[in-house]
Amino acid sequence: MGDRLPRLALTAGEPAGVGPELLVRLAGLPLAADLVAITDRELLERAAIRCGVTLDLREDDGRPQPHVPGSLRVRHVPLAVGEQPGRPDPRNARHVLATLAEAADGCLAGRYDALVTAPLQKATLNDAGIPFSGHTEYFAERAGVAVVMMLASPELRVALATTHLPLAAVPAAITPELLARTLRIVHAELQTKFGLAEPRIAVLGLNPHAGEGGHLGREELELVVPVLDRLRAGGMHLLGPLPADTAFVPAMRGRYDAVLAMYHDQALPVLKSEAFDRTVNLTLGLPFIRTSVDHGTALDLAGTGRADPSSLIAAARMALELIARRATSRAPLRGEDEG
Missing domain, CATH: 3.40.718.10 (Isopropylmalate Dehydrogenase)
Known part of the structure; x- marks a missing residue:
């Protein structure tokens, strides 16, 4: 420039x-x-x-x-x-x-x-x-x-695995390929756009209580965990899958630089209720x-x-x-x- x-x-x-x-x-x-x-x-x-x-x-x-x-x-x-x-x-x-x-x-x-x-x-x-x-x-x-939607305030960054889908369509849309691609994009953009050399990403579970060990859904065990383990082996710092109801409490905030939510309304109400006038929508990728x-x-x-x-x-x-x-x-x- x-x-x-x-x-x-x-x-x-x-x-x-x-x-x-x-x-x-x-x-x-x-x-x-x-x-x-x-x-x-x-x-x-x-x-x-x-x-x-x-x-x-x-x-x-x-x-x-x-x-x-x-x-x-x-x-x-x-x-x-x-x-x-x-x-x-x-x-x-x-x-x-x-x-x-x-x-x-x-x-x-x-x-x-x-x-x-x-x-x-x-x-x-x-x-x-x-x-x-x-x-x-x-x-x-x-x-x-391929892109990822992220909303960011001065205090919190939230990326979405799926965006404008009916809730009933979300589970089928979250595939191992989608999840891995999304996390790679978020990881790379946190490095290049936000200057975080080793970004820490918290990944939310799809189901309540992140599936409760399979009792409230098996997507975490059969889909999310294998993808996270594979990406961790490649050097990514990933937390989760975490229960969405406790991932945003103050004691957790210092453990990550961004959150990946599985669907639009899983995390955005938290962000918007805290900083509606200071939140920005970014398209990563x-x-x-x-x-x-x-x-x-x-x-x-x-x-x-x-x-x-x-x-x-x-x-x-x-x-x-x-x-x-x-x-x-x-x-x-x-x-x-x-x-």
Whole structure:
């Protein structure tokens, strides 16, 4: 990167949600970056009016330019129809996908140093006839790589073996191959993105009490333990399988650097209840840095100008920290020694 400022691509997500307003709030902050919003310019103009702020929008010309608080450069991707806050319209689904494609392809081509995404409405894309299970899965397919979803706060990092699946589909989805691949990705990214030379990963069991020795399910004995033993033999520091109900108590926190949960709601309620406004969603395994908010579109708040931008701000700042780590290789991240 040399001496130039890092260049962040920003997507607004669901036009009828809070994403456009969050981008407007972010644009008002002093950030040592080059910010480019990939969305509809007039959508941002209307969001600024709803937030009661003045925002100078300029067309991005591709040349690096330091961010000026109260301004934002835009790569215009037009809406199909005007947004109605709180009421997603499937006719705008193609617009949402186009912004994601432009941002991801720009990162893959080196035009952006990282991607920061606002929340979208998965159901609306599916209502438009577009099979879509989430940002994480979309970017994995776009880049042609296996990825892992991680949510991170200053105090806790949680990765997921499965993401947006019905609970009934989770046991069949957790195979030895999936578990081993996921743990390898998490291990490698804790080293490269977070500078942990020998990361310690706590692995949760699938069943209550981690199977209770086979009395509450045999997945731990027959699937999880063999995979963990094999990876330990290869040098990974893995704890578990641990019962999910005690893995997050204070006495356990100092024993690991990250947790691997088996499914979405097994661990994320703990993280979000502790640090909802400071938690960031990261996609591990991509050839580019992607961070996001840890919440949804908040349709009930859309259009009011009252949506809290804290998580998007945290996502942008984490993206900048990860870019700085990549550039300097071993410089410690802020708060990393907190364990």
